[in-house]
Amino acid sequence: MNRRNRELLASPYFIWSIGFTVIPLIVILRYAFTTAGGTFTLENILAIGNAINRKAFLFSLEIALICTLLCVLLAYPLVMVVRRLHISRRAFMLFFLILPMWMNFILRLLAWQMILSSNGILNFILQAIGLKPLDIANTWAAIIIGVVYDYFPFMMLPIFNAIADIEEDVIEAAKDLGAGPLTVFTKVIFPLSIPGLKSGITIVFVPSMTSFVVADILGGGKLQLIGNIIEQEFTRSSNWNLGSGLSVALMVFVFISMAFTIKDDVVREEPELARVEGSDKPDRRERAA
Amino acid sequence: MDTILELQNISKSFDGKPIIKELNLEIYKNEFITLLGPSGCGKSTLLRIIGGFETPDTGRVLFDGKDITNLSPDKRRLHTVFQKYSLFPHYDVADNIAFGLKLKKKDKAYIEDKVQYALRLVNMEGFEHRKPNSLSGGQQQRVAIxxxxxxxxxVLLLDEPLGALDLKLRQEMQRELMKIKKEVGITFIYVTHDQSEALTMSDRIIVMNQGIIQQMGDPKSIYDEPQNAFVADFIGESNIIDGIMLRDYLVQIQGVDIPCVDIGFKPNEKVDVVIRPEDLSIVEPGRGFTIGRVMEVIYQGAYYDIRVACGDFEWAIQSNNPAMPGSMVGLSILPENIQIMHKPRSSDEQIIEKN
Structure with missing residues (x-):
């Protein structure tokens, strides 16, 4: 198969992305830069700066940052434990982690709503063991719980993959040269996990920034993320121009923040193993040898 | 000689399978000692126990007389060079070399000095700022050293450090390792399954099989006087044939009485007779101790590798002169080149029969 024919294999996706990414994007951009009457304007974009929208935007940013940070802090200790497990138990742990993702997203959020509501399961348990009930439902904390719960696997898996790829010998070499457990982590494991961390951040930060369903269900509609406002412009207010404008503003922000995160990956060129001598891929040495 | 490391009664099993069996070994200051054996013989495990990566089930490891059996690797005054180089991929060459010194909080100028010295020692000047994955295998191993x-x-532990390199580079690195050893003057404990590597470099060779020491000694004594059939077979090629020790100085092979120089066996004891291929000479039929048919002649560059069938035994001979395949020849041997060995008593010594 020559190169041209091989490229044809990508055509279904190519057609798909024209139809469902490129064209919608053009439509959105057109809406964003025009008034309802069709004349050019920047107002829809700049509307991100008005009081309500700005508040929602900053709140979204806060939620996304906290969610990302919590996911990172939860992921590393777990990964360090799973890394050491025997391969069969490791697979089971990962399966366990991914299992909730097989259930409908909305359904899972509704379950959280029931757990967290003022006379829900959590408070029932708290009272049963003699503690004061918590008023989490429809708060900032409920939204954080929801987004962390939903996006955690997307943070953990890339970090896990990066760390699982580290050769045990490299870690042993660090120990051998005088590194204690903490130093091994800070000088070897963490730096080598950064590519995974970066993709984890990309996959978690952006959706948690732009989502609206979590805030709808767990925030009780009182707390508005920028996603909720955009959604309402399209559904309730039927102001597609404003909705598109806010979307584009948000998209630009996401682009900029992601450019900072993944910049290095694009620039860094990996000289693909310039091996000169010998066969350099010995079999994994048997430990018992 | 001063002892630097002492292994006392070390045993280790994995999943119930014994890997090392009650092993005792003393290692002296500044010697180049090689643990030699086939894969699975326990040599790497032994090295990992010395390095602190495994804990023995029984026994103690003494370093300078102090018990370090349960000390973690980072607290031991010895370092390991791994087979797969194991460089830190995110650091350049200089940072890799400086890793241990930085952890010890040495000052900058000192580290800079030492790194330069180390790079000179392994012949890698000018590579300071290269990343490991842009280096060849041999270069990576130099950096690891x-x-x-x-x-x-x-003490420097080397776990088959040249195992992943091709033959020519391996020989070059062997010479360099010996040079480095001379320059730094520390103890090298070297693990390999390559007997020629062991013979080339070592002051002392420990031949291991199935978790026990089969023989130890300097390379010449290991090669010239193997103590059992396993060692004879593992170190270089050997003809190992059944014999009967009729009395002192006389052994019978395939019904022929041959003078030898060995004594101290029971009369008519069944023995293994070991003869190195290079010690046999091809002579006219009728002279020599046996007659056989030339089965195969392979040119090896420095010598001819010749197989001669006598009855149900095929002799391996290394000769400077070719022989005619299919012709009948005689084989002769000098008495002092015949090695007589007791038959193995334990199954541990019998691995060659399984191969």
Whole structure:
């Protein structure tokens, strides 16, 4: 198969992305830069700066940052434990982690709503063991719980993959040269996990920034993320121009923040193993040898 | 000679399978000692126990007389060079070498000095700022050696460090390792399954099989006087044939009485007779101790590898002169080149029969 024919294999996706990414994007951009009457304007974009929208935007940013940070802090200790497990138990742990993702997203959020509501399961348990009930439902904390719960696997898996790829010998070499457990982590494991961390951040930060369903269900509609406002412009207010404008503003922000995160990956060129001598891929040495 | 490391009664099993069996070994200051054996013989496990990566089930490891059996690797005054180089992929060469010194909080100028010294030692000047994955295997191993040596360990453990390199590079690195050893003057404990590597470099060779020491000694004594059939077979090629020790100085092979120089066997004891291929000479039929048919002649560059069938035994001979395949020839041997060995008593010594 020559190169041209091989490229044809990508055509279904190519057609798909024209139809469902490129064209919608053009439509959105057109809406964003025009008034309802069709004349050019920047107002829809700049509307991100008005009081309500700005508040929602900053709140979204806060939620996304906290969610990302919590996911990172939860992921590393777990990964360090799973890394050491025997391969069969490791697979089971990962399966366990991914299992909730097989259930409908909305359904899972509704379950959280029931757990967290003022006379829900959590408070029932708290009272049963003699503690004061918590008023989490429809708060900032409920939204954080929801987004962390939903996006955690997307943070953990890339970090896990990066760390699982580290050769045990490299870690042993660090120990051998005088590194204690903490130093091994800070000088070897963490730096080598950064590519995974970066993709984890990309996959978690952006959706948690732009989502609206979590805030709808767990925030009780009182707390508005920028996603909720955009959604309402399209559904309730039927102001597609404003909705598109806010979307584009948000998209630009996401682009900029992601450019900072993944910049290095694009620039860094990996000289693909310039091996000169010998066969350099010995079999994994048997430990018992 | 001063002892630096002492292994006392070390045993280790994995999943119930014994890997090392009650092993005792003393290692002296500044010697180049090689643990030699086939894969699975326990040599790497033994090295990992010395390095602190495994804990023995029984026994103790003494370093300078102090018990270090349960000390973690980072607290031991010895360093390991791994087979797969194990460089830190995110650091450049200089940072890799400086890793241990930085952990010890040495000052900058000192580290800079030592790194340069180490790079010179392994012949890698000018590579400071290269990343490991842009280096060849041989270069990576040089950096790994520099990274260990820069910390001035008293003992350097080398776990098949040249195993992943091709033959020519391996021989070059062998010479360089010996040079480095001379220069830094520390103890090298070297693990390999390559007997020629062991013979080339070592002051002392420990031949291991199935978790026990089969023989130890300097390379010449290991090669010239193997103590059992396993060692004879593992170290170089050997003809190992059944014989009967009729009395002192006389052994019978295939019904022929041959004078030898060995004594101290029971009369008519069944023995293994070991003869090195290079010690046999091809002579006219009728002269020599036996007659056989030339089955195969292979030119090896420095010599001809010749197989001669006598009855149900096929002799391996290394000769400077070719022989005519299919012709009948005689074989002769000098009495002092015949090695007589007791038959193995334990199954541990019998691995060659399984091969």
């Amino acid at each position: 520099a990274r260990a040596i820069v910390n001035e360990p008293e």
